[in-house]
Amino acid sequence: MSLRQLELFLPKESAEKVELLLPQHSVTAIWQSPISEEKTLVKIILSSQQAEEAIDTLSCHFSSLEDFRIVLMPISAYLPHPLPCESSEKKDNSPLPEVELYPQGTRRNRQELQQQINRDLELNFQHIVMVLISVTIAAIGLLRDDSTIIIGAMVIAPLLGPNMGLSLATTLGDMTLAKKALQIGIFGISLALIVSLVIGFFIPINLDISEIALRTRVRWSDVLLALASGIAGALSFTSGTISGLVGVMVSVALLPPLVTFGMLLGSGRWEAAVGAILLFLTNLVCLNLAGVLTFSVQKIRPGEWGLASKAEKATNVAYFLWFGLLFVVLTSIVLWRRTHWV
8 A cells, every 4th residue: 555644734723633634544643743832743644545635625624824834745664564463263264355446546646646747747958858859769760660769769758748737637627737738748749840840851751661651551450559558658647657668658659650740741742641640640639538538537636626527527528529539530531541542
């Protein structure tokens, strides 16, 4: 079980109410340390899942107090670790209990997710350089017909953050975060497109290269790949196990077709470029749709009722938008394939 420590800075009379506000079964340990005649530091140890509800409850009661603060910290280890009490003499022959799937219990709390996505969504010099480097490496890999080089570009491509940020903002009804994710996502896509256009303008593109030709044809399996990549990205984000492998899964659906489209467009290969942009749009829509679905299943939503209602409306709008766009893109793919464009 993943544990978290909450630290609250409260007036002495308010600190005495903390233990009464939280259910006893949800708290592993709680103690108070006076830091002045008027201020008290309250420390609470509880599970990651209970931390989300505890923070909402404490914020609701104490947010109006001056200098109210909550610090949330992960715990690497907690001792002594309680062991289940079992009698060596008594055997339990009762059947094993059924395992109940609890999606909310397998993820980090909402506050941690918001903090991380805000840290990841930063448009700075490093982000720009990473986009430029990943696009350049991907273009070299495509031109050399070398999948190893393309994978290297996908490892460093900063494409996971904006997509996960937009999906998370949708399920939370956070329009400020959604605008930030959209701005950074659009900037990254535009920058990648401009660089690949320049590369395609100066370097002739050979459609016989298999890695390029592969990304000018849209197959139905590409839809499943993009959905799987989006689910993997969302699950890794909420569980705190984001790795280079997940980055590759997301980037394989976005970066190579985008770079292929830009280079083909820069070289004047209009018909082939249509297939690449259709593949990119299919993947982009499926990634975001999968993200919203995954966050909804894991019950990531605001703590306040008013915000929860707003978030539900935003999520429904997102479903309508992404499913609608997916229908439009898939229809375009069918029409494109019937015209036999290459």
